[in-house]
Amino acid sequence: MKEYKTNEIRNVAILGHLGSGKTSFGESVLFVSKAIEKKGEVERKTTVGDYSLESQNRMTTLSSSLLPGEWKNNKINFIDTPGSEEMIGELENVLSVVEGAIVLIDATKGVEVGTERVWEELRKRQIPIIIVMNKLDKENIKYDQAIDSVKSKLSSKAFEFTIPYGTDVHFTGFADVVLKKGFQATDHNSVEGAIPSALVSKVEEQYDILMEKVAETSEELLEKYFSGEPLTAEEIRFGLHQGVLAGDIFPIVAASGIKNIGVSSLLDMIIDYLPAPDALPAKLGFDPKSKEEVKREISVNAPLSGMVFKTIIDPFVGTVTLFKVSSGVIRSGQEVYIGEIDTTVKISQLFVMRGKNQINVDAVWAGDIGAVSKVTEFLNGVTFSDKKEPIVYPKVEHSSPTIYVAIVPKNKQDEDKISTSLQRLRLEDDTFEIKRNPETSQLLIGGQGMTHIGYILERMKNMFKVDVDITDQKVVYRETIRSKGEAQGRHKKQSGGAGQFGDVWIRFEPCKEDFIFAEEVVGGSVPKNFFPAVEKGLMETLEHGPLAGFPVIGVKATLYYGSYHPVDSNEISFKLAAGLAFKNAVEKIRPTILEPICQVNVVVKDEFVGDIMGDMTKRRGRVLGMEQRNGVQEIIAEVPEAEITKYTVDLKAMTQASGRFSRKFLRYEEVPEMLVKKIIEEYKKN
Numbered sequence: 206m207k208e209y210k211t212n213e214i215r216n217v218a219i220l221g222h223l224g225s226g227k228t229s230f231g232e233s234v235l236f237v238s239k240a241i242e243k244k245g246e247v248e249r250k251t252t253v254g255d256y257s258l259e260s261q262n263r264m265t266t267l268s269s270s271l272l273p274g275e276w277k278n279n280k281i282n283f284i285d286t287p288g289s290e291e292m293i294g295e296l297e298n299v300l301s302v303v304e305g306a307i308v309l310i311d312a313t314k315g316v317e318v319g320t321e322r323v324w325e326e327l328r329k330r331q332i333p334i335i336i337v338m339n340k341l342d343k344e345n346i347k348y349d350q351a352i353d354s355v356k357s358k359l360s361s362k363a364f365e366f367t368i369p370y371g372t373d374v375h376f377t378g379f380a381d382v383v384l385k386k387g388f389q390a391t392d393h394n395s396v397e398g399a400i401p402s403a404l405v406s407k408v409e410e411q412y413d414i415l416m417e418k419v420a421e422t423s424e425e426l427l428e429k430y431f432s433g434e435p436l437t438a439e440e441i442r443f444g445l446h447q448g449v450l451a452g453d454i455f456p457i458v459a460a461s462g463i464k465n466i467g468v469s470s471l472l473d474m475i476i477d478y479l480p481a482p483d484a485l486p487a488k489l490g491f492d493p494k495s496k497e498e499v500k501r502e503i504s505v506n507a508p509l510s511g512m513v514f515k516t517i518i519d520p521f522v523g524t525v526t527l528f529k530v531s532s533g534v535i536r537s538g539q540e541v542y543i544g545e546i547d548t549t550v551k552i553s554q555l556f557v558m559r560g561k562n563q564i565n566v567d568a569v570w571a572g573d574i575g576a577v578s579k580v581t582e583f584l585n586g587v588t589f590s591d592k593k594e595p596i597v598y599p600k601v602e603h604s605s606p607t608i609y610v611a612i613v614p615k616n617k618q619d620e621d622k623i624s625t626s627l628q629r630l631r632l633e634d635d636t637f638e639i640k641r642n643p644e645t646s647q648l649l650i651g652g653q654g655m656t657h658i659g660y661i662l663e664r665m666k667n668m669f670k671v672d673v674d675i676t677d678q679k680v681v682y683r684e685t686i687r688s689k690g691e692a693q694g695r696h697k698k699q700s701g702g703a704g705q706f707g708d709v710w711i712r713f714e715p716c717k718e719d720f721i722f723a724e725e726v727v728g729g730s731v732p733k734n735f736f737p738a739v740e741k742g743l744m745e746t747l748e749h750g751p752l753a754g755f756p757v758i759g760v761k762a763t764l765y766y767g768s769y770h771p772v773d774s775n776e777i778s779f780k781l782a783a784g785l786a787f788k789n790a791v792e793k794i795r796p797t798i799l800e801p802i803c804q805v806n807v808v809v810k811d812e813f814v815g816d817i818m819g820d821m822t823k824r825r826g827r828v829l830g831m832e833q834r835n836g837v838q839e840i841i842a843e844v845p846e847a848e849i850t851k852y853t854v855d856l857k858a859m860t861q862a863s864g865r866f867s868r869k870f871l872r873y874e875e876v877p878e879m880l881v882k883k884i885i886e887e888y889k890k891n
């Protein structure tokens with residue numbers, strides 16, 4: 206593969222709802238651009254994009270895949286992305302390196318939940334979009350309804366750039382509105398022909414609409430349009446390009462990935478209407494030493510800089526990292542600087558990936574995507590640059606996990622391998638969390654849903670031969686006291702020789718802090734040198750509460766009286782006496798259980814608000830308010846963590862997979878009296 210200049214490159218994400226045909230369409234663009242000689246099939250597990258065992262077994266894309274192709278002296282880096290909303294981390298990383306996107310829509314279904322989700326992410330980042338109305342070769346096509354769904358659910362600024370000749374088995378070609386020409390499909394391309402008479406008036410109507418949009422992109426074109434003077438082909442191309450970049454025009458292209466229909470026209474439109482990397486403004490970062498803001502032009506003439514956006518753990522090759530060069534040129538054998546860790550590393554052989562296949566290259570230019578293996582310092586989000594002109598770019602911010610599960614090895618011998626294996630997989634996917642809860646002794650893995658977690662565990666099994674069972678996460682409760690009370694703690698032990706003696710009187714009362722120790726001893730009834738031992742004894746006792754063994758918080762303990770023996774009293778005696786004082790006071794201070802309360806922000810469509818509010822009440826939640834934004838409602842509520850351990854699964858069911866939420870810990874609150882006994886029994890049993 207030859208080297209391409211920045212203005213000859215397009216970086217384009219392939220997005221869409223689960224099952225919209227993204228992977229098969231990726232095969233088509235590679236086939237039509239002659240990057241591959243034969244198309245693979247998802248069912249046969251032979252596609253270039255879905256090369257991982259996990260994606261092949263599930264017949265769905267679970268990890269993004271780079272699919273570069275060459276078209277009319279340009280290079281297009283397509284990146285196929287997962288359709289599952291739970292693989293949001295992959296999507297976020299991909300969107301950080303592309304300048305354009307194609308959104309696939311299954312023409313048998315129209316706009317779906319996943320379509321709206323990726324559309325929102327693209328518009329949030331102002332990434333130009335071409336819409337592909339895919340699967341027009343299938344039965345039961347309702348083309349006009351599908352187009353209407355685009356205009357009503359995505360944007361009224363979406364316009365048909367091509368119009369299909371029929372649908373299902375009769376879909377054999379299309380009319381190009383901009384060129385006012387008809388095209389009949391062939392394997393690799395489309396043969397020009399006449400537009401069917403039944404479509405002529407519709408093509409003219411759409412053409413007039415597009416010309417008006419073109420005219421609106423500049424005063425000069427607007428004046429020419431209203432004077433009745435025809436626009437030139439170059440003016441039309443320029444105007445449509447400007448409209449797409451500004452988000453005022455979203456082209457709709459009729460296509461069939463399976464039959465390769467419309468693919469060559471789409472490739473032309475990507476070159477004509479989507480931006481090259483250098484069309485974007487200078488990228489902002491900061492100097493790693495001075496911390497001052499730095500601007501870096503996206504140009505081959507600027508100092509080298511780039512960022513790692515994807516890591517692949519390959520059992521044979523080792524670690525492969527994909528990066529995008531933002532400025533300058535990187536060459537095989539070159540040294541680059543990583544400002545975050547103040548380290549220089551040497552790059553070995555550079556290559557570009559096509560699926561899992563590596564194509565060696567000598568250099569990667571600004572705007573292009575390259576790869577390198579076995580550079581351990583190249584982690585997701587790491588910036589590399591010229592040491593003389595260092596820069597660090599902001600990392601991609603990922604969503605926090607929405608669900609946690611506990612994992613236990615099926616084979617006891619794998620206990621030590623689990624953490625190591627998961628840490629290796631975190632190099633690929635830093636959107637999942639691993640943590641061990643010392644209070645419950647559970648090893649927890651957190652992700653965006655059970656599909657996400659299932660993929661990680663399946664990958665661990667396939668790659669590291671570690672298999673695990675999944676159990677529910679235990680909620681981490683606390684205990685506290687509700688009343689004031691005092692008690693004596695007296696420890697005496699005599700067994701020949703020096704004995705043990707400690708005697709304390711302690712007053713306990715509720716407080717807002719976790720623990721306060723005070724003393725009001727007068728007359729030296731307890732010597733001062735034993736105060737720390739009393740405090741330590743209390744703290745150790747409070748680590749395991751009297752009800753179910755949870756840590757006790759919200760306690761003020763005041764030592765006010767006691768006695769000692771000049772020979773037998775020592776630190777251990779007063780530590781034990783302090784613990785006895787608390788245990789003796791339990792009946793007076795009315796202990797109870799506290800549960801963690803979380804704030805949840807639930808984003809749903811208007812039609813689901815009532816169901817979500819009702820469900821939140823059933824979960825003992827308190828709705829704090831609602832905010833309308835971008836056609837959806839954000840419900841803000843406080844709810845016990847015990848009620849939302851599997852909320853991501855339930856929310857998906859309640860909202861037809863369109864809802865999403867985030868959560869954060871707020872505080873501890875008393876558990877309702879009716880639930881205390883149940884919690885005690887459950888945790889004592891375990």
